[in-house]
Amino acid sequence: MLAVFLIALFGLVIIGVPIAFSLVGTGFFMMLTQAINRPSAWSVFALAQKFVNGTDSVPLLAIPFFMIAGEIMTRGGISRRIVDFAYSVLGRFKGGLGYVGILASMIFAGVSGSAVADTTAVGSMMLPIMEGAGYDKPKSTGITCAAGCIGPIIPPSTQMIFYGVCAEVSVSALFLGGIVPGILIGIGLMIAWFFHVRKRNYPVGPKTSLSGILKATKEAFLAICLPVFIILCITTGVATATETAALAVLYALIVSGLVYREFKIKEWPHLMINAMKSTAVMMFVVGSAQVAAYMVTTCAIPQLLAKAILSMTHSPITFMILVNVLLILVGCVMDSGPAIMILTPILLPIAKSFGLDPIYFGVVMVANLCIGLATPPVGNVLYCGVSLSKVKLSDLIKASLPFIGVMYLVLLLITMFPELIMFVPKAMG
Numbered sequence: 392m393l394a395v396f397l398i399a400l401f402g403l404v405i406i407g408v409p410i411a412f413s414l415v416g417t418g419f420f421m422m423l424t425q426a427i428n429r430p431s432a433w434s435v436f437a438l439a440q441k442f443v444n445g446t447d448s449v450p451l452l453a454i455p456f457f458m459i460a461g462e463i464m465t466r467g468g469i470s471r472r473i474v475d476f477a478y479s480v481l482g483r484f485k486g487g488l489g490y491v492g493i494l495a496s497m498i499f500a501g502v503s504g505s506a507v508a509d510t511t512a513v514g515s516m517m518l519p520i521m522e523g524a525g526y527d528k529p530k531s532t533g534i535t536c537a538a539g540c541i542g543p544i545i546p547p548s549t550q551m552i553f554y555g556v557c558a559e560v561s562v563s564a565l566f567l568g569g570i571v572p573g574i575l576i577g578i579g580l581m582i583a584w585f586f587h588v589r590k591r592n593y594p595v596g597p598k599t600s601l602s603g604i605l606k607a608t609k610e611a612f613l614a615i616c617l618p619v620f621i622i623l624c625i626t627t628g629v630a631t632a633t634e635t636a637a638l639a640v641l642y643a644l645i646v647s648g649l650v651y652r653e654f655k656i657k658e659w660p661h662l663m664i665n666a667m668k669s670t671a672v673m674m675f676v677v678g679s680a681q682v683a684a685y686m687v688t689t690c691a692i693p694q695l696l697a698k699a700i701l702s703m704t705h706s707p708i709t710f711m712i713l714v715n716v717l718l719i720l721v722g723c724v725m726d727s728g729p730a731i732m733i734l735t736p737i738l739l740p741i742a743k744s745f746g747l748d749p750i751y752f753g754v755v756m757v758a759n760l761c762i763g764l765a766t767p768p769v770g771n772v773l774y775c776g777v778s779l780s781k782v783k784l785s786d787l788i789k790a791s792l793p794f795i796g797v798m799y800l801v802l803l804l805i806t807m808f809p810e811l812i813m814f815v816p817k818a819m820g
Contacts, residue, residue, distance in 0.1 A: 722763020
């Protein structure tokens with residue numbers, strides 16, 4: 392049954408079948424194979440039921456809300472003010488625009504929960520400025536794409552919502568677990584950019600006076616408070632992740648529409664249509680993944696894999712290294728959302744047998760697959776970068792490799808030291 396699962400899934404993907412239909416087809420082929428020896432196993436109604444039940448989850452409602460909040464931020468001038476604030480603080484250094492892009496991505500990550508949204512919002516503003524200042528175009532795009540991958544790691548995170556639904560664990564705890572890894576990746580990228588800048592004759596930005604920094608901070612204060620507002624709502628227990636997402640939309644509307652007066656009500660229908668389209672695609676993939684996951688569980692594939700792995704090693708660290716290698720390979724050819732929905736039911740029971748915390752395992756899994764968003768050949772944020780800067784994909788991949796390498800080093804660090812992930816959730820109870 393494991394062979395049927397792998398051959399059906401990757402066979403359908405290779406011949407160009409969309410991932411959602413590939414997942415449903417995989418579940419169908421597994422049930423068909425099982426029914427050959429046991430006719431009572433045949434029940435297409437069970438597959439349909441699992442598809443519907445897979446999307447019938449309250450935490451999943453957070454996804455469209457966070458998407459809408461991110462759209463309002465971009466259209467309502469909040470993103471621009473975040474970039475201006477970052478520039479006032481870091482623009483004075485040599486190659487400062489690179490640091491500005493990283494810091495802006497980290498702040499914007501606290502609202503969008505999406506790598507593509509993060510890359511688009513920050514890249515559309517920063518890349519033309521960096522090109523005009525004489526920065527290396529592929530490198531500028533590479534650091535922007537790498538920083539965009541922080542989006543789903545720092546809370547909120549669409550991918551963590553997917554994992555929380557599959558693993559039946561607290562989405563709020565997962566959000567908290569992603570704070571330190573997200574910050575470490577941002578710091579790592581800044582260090583990598585520092586060594587790149589040393590060898591380049593990049594301009595030094597004008598020093599912003601204290602009054603200029605205070606003015607930029609005042610302008611961006613309400614924008615910067617939005618990620619803080621989200622985290623405080625979750626950590627204090629005032630609202631669940633889903634309720635917080637709805638509050639984030641209300642907050643973004645008030646700030647963009649009433650305070651900054653840049654978001655126009657006539658933009659609302661177009662924004663909602665885009666959000667509905669994106670949500671429909673995501674929900675279809677979620678339901679399809681639940682069909683495949685149901686058959687994976689029914690065929691006892693996790694138990695078989697656990698037995699095979701336990702025969703090779705009894706070390707949790709060795710197991711996590713093997714998992715990371717697997718996820719790196721999967722992340723190179725599959726988007727993070729479907730990968731999480733497919734692999735969580737397979738790998739999480741094995742992780743639990745090694746005594747690993749589901750929160751720790753989930754954050755490592757999400758971080759790994761989010762780095763895969765900048766890893767060729769799939770690399771969604773790479774294609775986003777190509778469309779923004781018009782560089783060749785081959786040049787962008789070459790320029791991005793040092794930054795991708797740094798992110799994988801941080802991944803190894805949080806894998807080896809689980810307290811880097813668990814510190815904040817434990818501290819917040």
